[in-house]
Amino acid sequence: MIPEELKKEIFRRYSKHGFKFNNWQELIKKTKIDETKTPTCYYCKKQLTPYCKENKWDCVSLDHKIPKYWKGKNSISNVVLCCAECNIIKGTMTSETYFKFLDALNDAKIKNLVFAEIFPGRKAKTMKRKNNQKLWELV
Numbered sequence: 738m739i740p741e742e743l744k745k746e747i748f749r750r751y752s753k754h755g756f757k758f759n760n761w762q763e764l765i766k767k768t769k770i771d772e773t774k775t776p777t778c779y780y781c782k783k784q785l786t787p788y789c790k791e792n793k794w795d796c797v798s799l800d801h802k803i804p805k806y807w808k809g810k811n812s813i814s815n816v817v818l819c820c821a822e823c824n825i826i827k828g829t830m831t832s833e834t835y836f837k838f839l840d841a842l843n844d845a846k847i848k849n850l851v852f853a854e855i856f857p858g859r860k861a862k863t864m865k866r867k868n869n870q871k872l873w874e875l876v
Contacts, residue, residue, distance in 0.1 A: 739772055743797065746787040747776070747818065750799045755811060767813055779817035780827070780839055781848075794822035794852070802832035822852050 758764040789796035800819045803809030806829040827835040842848040
């Protein structure tokens with residue numbers, strides 16, 4: 738069962754990316770989200786939460802499997818739920834490339850180290866553009 742707060746955040750994320758659904762039932766039908774269990778990150782399989790907290794980046798985010806940077810479409814078939822950490826590390830990689838990269842990071846046990854190195858620069862760049870947003874809205 739998906740907690741209400743997480744449902745609201747997923748719905749908000751899809752709306753923010755331009756997807757219009759009349760209600761939650763329409764969203765799960767079109768996106769094929771399994772309502773019987775809490776969603777997990779498409780990439781690392783970590784259980785998703787509604788909001789990011791300090792030093793905990795498992796909050797829900799939407800990612801384009803083929804990034805818009807590489808001419809990926811903003812379509813249901815190209816968008817997945819993932820954790821903020823994977824979304825930040827993945828950047829403009831395709832999902833295929835990121836899965837290979839993630840395997841290497843996990844094998845070397847350095848995913849947390851890579852995230853710690855990437856995130857401050859990403860945060861600083863984004864903060865300059867969007868000063869007034871909360872941190873979890875930057876992802």
